Amino acid sequence: MFKKLLSYFIPVNIYKKNSAISQKLEVTYNNGQLVLDSKNTNYSYGSLQRILRKGLDYIGFERIRGFNNIIVLGVAGGSVIKTLAEEIKFHGKITGVEIDPAAIEIANKYFGLDKIENLEIVIDDAFEFVLKTKEKYDLIIIDIFQDTQMPNFLFEEFFIDRINFLLNVNGFILFNTMTLTQKDFDRNLTYRSRFSSKYSVRMYPKVETHNELFTIKKLG
Template structure:
């Protein structure tokens, strides 16, 4: 494909759509691969896939292969799902929660998300889903952005405590956060300090991208 080849020289935009939730969504050929972007940041594939792959490697592919059920809050184009199924070769169930149906339409059309048989996509608000679900999960991945903004509820102790309660023993939370200023640094440290250290271990991974910081929470028991 000529667009793919040319994308090693210059990014080639092939699709653009206005979304009520995400404002502008764009699909672009960049360095030989399709990526999904919002107006100001990468939503799927590209740098975001590298970031979440780094987090999954820190948890350990061997650990992930033993898991039964993974919950993803914030699906976008599904790059972390592709990492799980294609690279890790994870065989278990994946539930993806996405509030923006426009994104899922794009993900199905350009990234073939609907061809992943073990994936169930739920169009819902992540906050509401977490409060309602009766399932327990081995791994919960949080990757929720509205362009470059993160909803405040993600960092509230009420939500984080409820989210942690959904983990199975020895389960993990992988939380992708965006750091744009010192206030965000303070926010992340406060978030970690409020996690019950008797039941959970927490760590922040060294950044591999300037503005993304990964937090990993592991349930001890």
């Protein structure tokens, strides 16, 4: 309790773990809330939870409650999954795909992710998983970072086409991107141009200081 109170004045670290994938993961009390950070950025809860919650709000909580099947590519501490399960009260199937087992270990121990009954966690590379899965999804959430870097495959035509194939008609993609340089902004504009008139694409710049969100609806 003392550490939690102290965190309203200064962040208080309570756990650190080195990871072969994420390099360094830290669980910290910040303003009374547990957050998961990498070396240079917030990985779960804190600002990242605010960002993705806004994206879900743009789609609409009531609409999301009517979905059947949601996939989260990039789980980390699982903040968006907690928003889906606890705040939105989504009762359909949630699949979380995370490449880093250390992140899931922390998510279960410190954030209670393993208590969510309608959640299946898959330890796998997101690119490999979307090639293999036979399921279709009503909502695909993409939130994949290696510290402050985004893997190039997220913006490549093959991956975009595969994600679009896995998305049900009237379903949504929620894509969280980091924009630190002009090159990142240009990359996002190119990404947007890769969707045909069969999709409704919206960009939400500066959701937090360095994040730009996409919501993409597959039209009937």
